[in-house]
Amino acid sequence: MSFSAGWLELREPYDLRARNTAVIDAVTAALAGRPSVTIVDLACGIGSTFRALRPRIKSRQSWRLVDNDLSLLARTPQSSPPDINITTMPLDLNLDLEAALDGPADLVTTSALLDLVSDEWLERLAVEAAVRRLPVYAALSYDGRIEMTPADAADGKIAAAVNAHQRTDKGFGPALGPAAAKAAVERFERVGYSVEQGNADWIFEPKDRDIQIEMLSGWAAAAREMGDVPLPEVIGWLTRRRDLVAAGRSSIRVGHVDFFARPTATR
Numbered sequence: 001m002s003f004s005a006g007w008l009e010l011r012e013p014y015d016l017r018a019r020n021t022a023v024i025d026a027v028t029a030a031l032a033g034r035p036s037v038t039i040v041d042l043a044c045g046i047g048s049t050f051r052a053l054r055p056r057i058k059s060r061q062s063w064r065l066v067d068n069d070l071s072l073l074a075r076t077p078q079s080s081p082p083d084i085n086i087t088t089m090p091l092d093l094n095l096d097l098e099a100a101l102d103g104p105a106d107l108v109t110t111s112a113l114l115d116l117v118s119d120e121w122l123e124r125l126a127v128e129a130a131v132r133r134l135p136v137y138a139a140l141s142y143d144g145r146i147e148m149t150p151a152d153a154a155d156g157k158i159a160a161a162v163n164a165h166q167r168t169d170k171g172f173g174p175a176l177g178p179a180a181a182k183a184a185v186e187r188f189e190r191v192g193y194s195v196e197q198g199n200a201d202w203i204f205e206p207k208d209r210d211i212q213i214e215m216l217s218g219w220a221a222a223a224r225e226m227g228d229v230p231l232p233e234v235i236g237w238l239t240r241r242r243d244l245v246a247a248g249r250s251s252i253r254v255g256h257v258d259f260f261a262r263p264t265a266t267r
Ligand SMILES: C[S@@+](CC[C@H](N)C(=O)[O-])C[C@H]1O[C@@H](n2cnc3c(N)ncnc32)[C@H](O)[C@@H]1O
Pocket: 001, 002, 003, 008, 015, 042, 043, 044, 045, 046, 047, 048, 049, 066, 067, 068, 069, 072, 091, 092, 093, 094, 095, 110, 111, 112, 113, 170, 171
């Protein structure tokens, strides 16, 4: 599955605003006092997590930005202040997760990835991180909550279709979709991690027209692909919702969860 740089750019400010600050504080506190840290960002896209964390970490930083999309990797930050070192790693995480984690690392990060992966891959991530005793910061896993205001009679059907679509294969086997965050926390706890988690919801206000239109179009496409909602109903719903956006009357909340998983001291 591919993601356009335009979409990642559009969502980044909303992601930044949504990221759970208590979870980020826990991440930065865990790294505090180290002269240097090495961070591996899995499925980095154009570098959203790098930009979110970089200013909050006071140590010298080395980042390994990993993605299988070369055009996105090419748009990651190429130059940085002298105390920051960035390398990109083109790699298919479904095939080569272990290669991404090998080598020096103090922290693994990821954002908007876990809802794309399968239960099996998630288990692999937890085990491979645990073997290397790596803390993991995973931001912005979609959790299935969609709230649209004002309500439309077809919202529920469309949201159900979107959540069904979320579970289809995104390149890692059947995706966990909305179940990902809960499953991930359980997986990490099972391999001996303590996990701090919190909501990181997108909140789109009436003025956030571009992202609302993009989101609604994506949801309509997902509903169309699933085929459970008749096409005329999908079109009618999208037309009504777009009219509300154009009139400056639409708000949308999309539920996400952030967590920071730390290996516990004993072993
Ligand atoms: C929703 S985007 C999130 C990007 C970025 N983390 C962010 O928050 O903006 C998902 C990312 O996963 C990457 N991705 C998807 N499948 C992958 C795979 N098999 N191996 C490596 N990266 C993959 C995509 O290229 C994309 O950059």
